[in-house]
Amino acid sequence: MYFALWGTIWEVTMQKNFRILTLLLALLLLATLSSKGQTDPGTADTLRVDSVTAFISGMGIVPVHFYNDEPLFGLEMTLRHSGVGIKIDSFSFVGGRVEAVSIKNRLISDDSTIITISVLESSGNIPVGSGLLGELFLSYDGTVSPQVAQIDSFTWSPEVLEYSTWFIQPSLAQHKPIFRKGYLNLAENPPSFDSLWVTDGDGAAGQPMAVDIHLFNERDVRDVSVALTWRTGRLTFDSLSFTGMRSSPAQSKFVQYSNVLHQFLTQLTFGESTPLEPGTGLLLKAWFTVDPSTPDTTIEIDTAAFAGVQQTVLILTAVDGNREVVPIYHKGTMQISVATDVNDGEDVLPHSFTLGQNYPNPFNPTTHIEFALPRASDVRLDIYDITGRLVRRLVDQPMEAGNHRVEFDGRSSSGVQIATGVYFYRLQAGDYKAARKMLLMK
Numbered sequence: 001m002y003f004a005l006w007g008t009i010w011e012v013t014m015q016k017n018f019r020i021l022t023l024l025l026a027l028l029l030l031a032t033l034s035s036k037g038q039t040d041p042g043t044a045d046t047l048r049v050d051s052v053t054a055f056i057s058g059m060g061i062v063p064v065h066f067y068n069d070e071p072l073f074g075l076e077m078t079l080r081h082s083g084v085g086i087k088i089d090s091f092s093f094v095g096g097r098v099e100a101v102s103i104k105n106r107l108i109s110d111d112s113t114i115i116t117i118s119v120l121e122s123s124g125n126i127p128v129g130s131g132l133l134g135e136l137f138l139s140y141d142g143t144v145s146p147q148v149a150q151i152d153s154f155t156w157s158p159e160v161l162e163y164s165t166w167f168i169q170p171s172l173a174q175h176k177p178i179f180r181k182g183y184l185n186l187a188e189n190p191p192s193f194d195s196l197w198v199t200d201g202d203g204a205a206g207q208p209m210a211v212d213i214h215l216f217n218e219r220d221v222r223d224v225s226v227a228l229t230w231r232t233g234r235l236t237f238d239s240l241s242f243t244g245m246r247s248s249p250a251q252s253k254f255v256q257y258s259n260v261l262h263q264f265l266t267q268l269t270f271g272e273s274t275p276l277e278p279g280t281g282l283l284l285k286a287w288f289t290v291d292p293s294t295p296d297t298t299i300e301i302d303t304a305a306f307a308g309v310q311q312t313v314l315i316l317t318a319v320d321g322n323r324e325v326v327p328i329y330h331k332g333t334m335q336i337s338v339a340t341d342v343n344d345g346e347d348v349l350p351h352s353f354t355l356g357q358n359y360p361n362p363f364n365p366t367t368h369i370e371f372a373l374p375r376a377s378d379v380r381l382d383i384y385d386i387t388g389r390l391v392r393r394l395v396d397q398p399m400e401a402g403n404h405r406v407e408f409d410g411r412s413s414s415g416v417q418i419a420t421g422v423y424f425y426r427l428q429a430g431d432y433k434a435a436r437k438m439l440l441m442k
Contacts, residue, residue, distance in 0.1 A: 198332025
């Protein structure tokens with residue numbers, strides 16, 4: 001029976017008939033399983049949708065990543081966006097971990113707001129690992145309004161079958177992975193000339209703060225230099241993040257800073273044969289710590305020649321004569337507020353369990369992990385490597401309700417400095433479980 005079903009599935013796959021394929025798969029699963037598993041028996045697997053900024057004149061491309069600590073037979077993922085005037089065009093597996101998997105299908109709702117993708121590996125298993133699943137493509141016309149569209153997991157039944165989000169084990173048992181929703185930030189079109197700008201943001205006294213730096217370039221760029229200043233001692237520069245941004249492919253990344261001059265400089269070399277192609281988006285992220293004594297104030301992030309010498313500049317490729325171009329700069333404004341005092345009589349306890357992104361990220365060698373507990377809980381915070389091996393247990397004790405911060409010094413439980421690479425940190429507080437990825441870069 002099963003071999004006959006698989007033969008039919010292969011024929012249907014060649015015809016790319018998603019609904020019939022899914023129905024046959026459902027019959028196979030029903031014939032094998034008495035019930036669906038609800039949780040992963042080991043470390044929780046994860047599906048994560050990135051948050052990206054796109055512009056009205058372009059197309060939204062949102063990466064989706066997944067992590068599995070056990071081999072998988074396949075997976076099903078259903079996403080829905082909350083945007084107005086935005087349509088799901090397709091989902092691409094190119095460059096992802098399952099690009100070579102034998103059976104892959106997509107089903108998009110009639111209103112183009114929901115997509116289900118299915119992946120089945122008939123010749124083996126999807127191995128343990130972490131990385132790109134694929135990219136979600138969203139489109140819109142020039143009349144759409146700027147907005148932030150949430151991309152979340154969803155369950156729907158367009159016909160007799162129900163589609164949701166599952167990981168399928170080799171035994172054909174299913175479990176739900178941890179899901180991290182993402183966002184498409186649809187923004188007004190940037191200026192028509194090469195431009196660098198800082199997104200307005202906010203921060204709190206005594207807390208870390210991220211500053212997003214965007215670049216629009218019309219032509220291939222070989223080298224990028226970014227020199228910025230904040231002209232106040234209220235901010236202390238900590239680090240720059242490049243992972244997952246337009247600067248990530250650069251062959252070399254040089255960073256120099258002075259908290260005395262209130263300036264930093266980064267120089268990115270892409271190369272003549274692998275330039276930064278024309279486009280727009282987040283170039284890099286700067287991390288600062290706000291001085292605890294800072295009152296409610298506004299701080300501007302402006303451009304200035306670093307140490308009076310190196311300015312913000314783009315160097316084009318030989319095709320454009322290796323010309324230097326000074327992009328139009330649009331400064332950003334950071335609104336700093338004073339954190340609420342714990343004795344002011346207000347309820348300052350968090351309303352839900354949360355696990356924040358480590359800061360800074362990437363890190364070398366120290367980073368901080370923040371989490372919130374709405375009630376007292378038994379807490380366990382672990383660090384894993386990309387294979388799922390436990391590297392170190394940072395916390396294993398009861399903790400009071402509130403916001404907590406733990407430092408990780410980049411060392412294993414045996415005190416050895418860990419190597420450059422991707423790691424995961426996982427929080428368990430009572431019944432709450434969550435995990436996030438971090439990058440150690442030396």
